[in-house]
Amino acid sequence: xxxxxxxxYLCLRLAGRLPLRALHALGSGLGRLxxxxxxxxxxxxxxxxxxxxxxxxxxxxxxxxxxVMIESGKSVVELAKVWGGGAERALGLIxxxxxxxxxxxxxxxxxxxxxxxxxxxxxxxxNHWLCRKTPMAILYRAPRMAAxxxxxxxxxxxxxxxxxxxxxxxxxxxxxxxxxxxxVGILPDQKPRAGEGQFAPFFGREALTMVLLxxxxxxxxATVLFAFAERLPRGAGYRIHLLxxxxxxxxxxxxxxxxxxxxxxxxxxxxxxAQYQWQYKRYSADGRASPYDREAAQES
Numbered sequence: 001x002x003x004x005x006x007x008x009y010l011c012l013r014l015a016g017r018l019p020l021r022a023l024h025a026l027g028s029g030l031g032r033l034x035x036x037x038x039x040x041x042x043x044x045x046x047x048x049x050x051x052x053x054x055x056x057x058x059x060x061x062x063x064x065x066x067x068v069m070i071e072s073g074k075s076v077v078e079l080a081k082v083w084g085g086g087a088e089r090a091l092g093l094i095x096x097x098x099x100x101x102x103x104x105x106x107x108x109x110x111x112x113x114x115x116x117x118x119x120x121x122x123x124x125x126x127n128h129w130l131c132r133k134t135p136m137a138i139l140y141r142a143p144r145m146a147a148x149x150x151x152x153x154x155x156x157x158x159x160x161x162x163x164x165x166x167x168x169x170x171x172x173x174x175x176x177x178x179x180x181x182x183x184v185g186i187l188p189d190q191k192p193r194a195g196e197g198q199f200a201p202f203f204g205r206e207a208l209t210m211v212l213l214x215x216x217x218x219x220x221x222a223t224v225l226f227a228f229a230e231r232l233p234r235g236a237g238y239r240i241h242l243l244x245x246x247x248x249x250x251x252x253x254x255x256x257x258x259x260x261x262x263x264x265x266x267x268x269x270x271x272x273x274a275q276y277q278w279q280y281k282r283y284s285a286d287g288r289a290s291p292y293d294r295e296a297a298q299e300s
Contacts, residue, residue: 015077016084020093021235023081024074031073035066042069045279047291052203052278067274074231075275078122087128087159094129095232099242102225107134112178112222116188116213116245118265119277122238123187126229128159129240130185137162137177138185139170139212161185171212178220186213188226189265191282200258203266207282214257218250226264230272243267 015023035042046065049056056064082090106113115130117123130136138161164170164184174184190210191197197208217224224245229238246267248260269276284290 013084015080016086016089018080019235020078020081020237023077024231024235027074027077028070029073030077031070032066034073035069041279044281044292045069045072048278048280048282051205051283051291054204064274068276068278071231071274072277072279075122075277078231079124082122082124082128087132090125091128091132091159093125093237094229094240095237097129097240097242099225099227099244100240102242102244103133103227106223106225107183109223110181112181112220113183114178114213114217114222114224115183115185116224116226116261116264117185118189118226118228118268119187119280120228120268121231121272121275122229125238126227126240127161127185129229130183130227131159131161134183135162136183136185137164137174139164139166139174139187141166174216175220178216178222184216184222186210186216188213188261189280189282191280198254198258200255200262202262202282203269205283207262209258209262211254211258214249214251214254214261217245218252218257224249224264226268228268228272231275241268241271 042065045068046061049061049064049068053061053064081093103113113134115136117126127136127138140163164173177184188210189202191208192210192212196211198211199206200209201207202209213224216222226243226245227241229240232239243264246260246263248256249264251257251260281290281292284292
């Protein structure tokens with residue numbers, strides 16, 4: 001391991017000794033600092049909130065934006081607890097699990113399980129919890145720095161999912177695992193590359209949506225469950241949620257299937273609105289006019 005990466009690993013280990021409440025306080029400060037600087041992350045978040053929550057007036061939008069940035073700061077800093085303190089210790093922070101019977105029934109059915117885990121709450125802790133229940137593979141895009149990939153494997157420890165690259169060979173691996181009755185995890189709100197997705201409504205606005213998950217489910221007959229780890233107030237811990245997939249996710253019409261997929265993501269987000277990764281540019285792609293570019297033009 002490179003010296004700088006090893007130093008980062010040591011820092012994670014040391015910070016992981018701090019109480020979660022202290023780490024979340026640090027994360028809140030970080031979020032407020034990012035909000036104060038009003039950079040592109042804040043601008044993109046503000047655009048998404050206006051598009052997804054148009055019923056809110058300016059004052060309510062500002063309050064929600066502040067909450068989102070604070071939760072974003074927490075999501076960064078809490079990784080020290082999840083990664084630096086070890087998987088088993090991190091799992092001790094889970095206070096409640098809602099919908100676990102859905103996963104138990106899906107695993108018992110033996111037809112394969114797809115966990116659709118949006119960019120919501122603490123998804124690294126969710127991975128630990130799922131991997132304690134069953135072996136799992138996740139589809140991911142490799143980080144730009146190869147050394148970071150080695151660090152991620154080390155800090156995730158024994159309760160780590162198998163990481164499958166998001167390429168042709170990786171997708172075939174997922175098909176094989178599901179056909180054998182295994183479990184895979186996919187980020188359902190990962191924006192696909194241009195020309196590889198389907199536009200479908202997300203909070204009432206058209207968003208480019210992945211087609212891979214509906215196709216996997218339709219081809220393999222696997223059960224799809226939506227899941228996330230909600231961050232509880234004042235560093236109290238986390239609550240795991242598992243929700244059934246909405247009707248229509250297996251429809252042969254990709255427009256119908258992707259609408260159902262986004263409805264499932266939205267159902268999760270509505271349970272913890274401020275904990276969603278709202279800075280993600282979900283509403284621009286495939287040559288359509290970008291609301292984020294318009295925002296940048298207004299700011300200049």
